[in-house]
Amino acid sequence: MLQRLINDVKDSAGSALRLTSLAGAAAIALFIAIAFLCAAAFVFVLQHYGPVEACLAGAALFFVVTLIAAGAFMARRREMRRRAERAAKATAAAALADPVMIATGLQIVRAIGVKRLIPIIAVGGLALGLMASRSAAASEKPAEEE
Template identity: 55%
Template sequence: MFQRIIDGISASTGTTVRLTSLAAGAAFALLVTTGFLCAAVFIWVLQKYGPVQACLAGAGIFFLLTLAAAGSYWSYKREVQKRAQIAAERAAKSAAQSMLADPMLLATGLQIVRA
């Protein structure tokens, strides 16, 4: 019985390691590809317009990418905060409803009203 559990864990761990290494390889290939594309664009702009314009074009492209990444981060952060706020409101409502549904609390409240 324990051997089956260990075999299942071992198989899932092996699959996870393979998928992680595949994803790391793909990320590295994407990084190299992006580097070569940036170099090609830089050289093209350098030949056509000059070194200053090529540097400014590269900086502009990376600045736009940075703005896009920052915008997506801020929107994701806002979404997570909204979800947390909604979850907190639901938990507060649930706690209030469970207190009102508690028979001991109701009995104590009735005794206070009678007194």
């Protein structure tokens, strides 16, 4: 039984490695093909318009590609932040709505006492406020600093 499990893991790891190396080879071939297409476009523009125009056309092409990639990156990062915020809100709501958590909180209040618990809650609220302001300040940093 255990030997079959080990063989299955070996087989799946081997096939994953083969697929990864094939994907790597395809990526390298695509990069080389794009490089030759860029060189051909450069030579074409160079022969018809001159060296300055050819360089400017190449720069404009790569600038547009960079803008598209940066836009896709920013959209993906924004979506990941939204998902993380939704997950955090759902987790917090689920924890606060859990009857076991409410019962535990009531037992803590009974054990410590309300008069002693008020300063502890005040210090905890202060720490939570400092932590929230710190995370808000960190999220307001410009994109170049991250």
